[in-house]
Amino acid sequence: MASAETGSTETRRVAVLAYDHVAAFDLGVPSQVFSSATDADDRPLYDVITVTPKGLPVVTSAGFTVSGTSDLSAIRHAHTVVVPGPHRGPALETGSIDPDLATALIDFVEHGGRVMSICTGAFVLAAAGLLNGRKATTHWRFADRFRTIFPLVSLHPDVLFTEDAPVFTSAGAAAGIDLCLHLVRMDAGSRIANRAARRCVVPAWRSGGQAQYIEKPVPDARDVSDTAAARAWLLDNLSEPISVATLAARVHMSERHFTRRFREETGLSVVSWITEQRLARARELLEETGLSIEEIARRSGLGSTANLRTRMSAALGTTPAAYRRAFRVK
């Protein structure tokens, strides 16, 4: 767990599943992200291997061959199994997969393993029966097909990733990066996850609840009244009392237009976005400082310890003190 930053040499094996027609981009994501997570002495926290159903080379969607792989027996020794999405094949078309693969995945989860899917990899997990009754997501373009084939799964096609431990699913390949970083953050804390994100040159923090499809992801640089300026100001003033009216006034918009543009650009309401940023700030302060919980609540803008505790409990299922014990950087 948090011991990585504090000197432990424990490494966790991540087994990435490859098979014929696997999406090449998805396949590279977990290796890149998990291999970028290192401790304070730059030692790797994860050992990433590639696994194929028979241990034989497979051909990706891009046409190149993946070799040097292990067979399914290797996942028994893994901490996390990653299932990238198929580009085509029976999982996508009929919701069926190799019975040996299904058995291996079910056995892995039943013995305490953690699995995550990227993009249409959710079809593989669902075909194995691992998503029945669970929350899941997949690429929004495949949502209708997914619902038709797997009616027992609670599909949330409007989010970046879902968390229904020990099963995690993500939307497109970019959301797969976010989910990998989320798992690193769970395992080793924000500092290590943020450093891994920097190495991958991706945003350090996008929560699972953000929208998959954002109307205007990149603000128009010529538009001086865009909400990006308000968001930048917000991040510098999280500890201050903030209202929508204040923010709208800062960028010379009506409140109505500001809230509308804010949701278009971030996929979240103003309050939801601010709360997420405040929670992220609180987590950083818990990990990296010895400040009192009360002071952290104040500096993060969450106000009171009661509010901080409520927010952390809702978002992470833990308390500030327990979070600090797990992730405090010594």
Added chain:
DNA sequence: GGGATCTACCGCCACA
């Protein structure tokens, strides 16, 4: 725990 109040959100419509 319940009521009052405040604030945020969003649908709808009008206007430039």
Added chain:
DNA sequence: TGTGTGGCGGTAGATC
């Protein structure tokens, strides 16, 4: 006619 923007009002959730 289509698009961007602002105002109004109802509803829901948060806070006191």
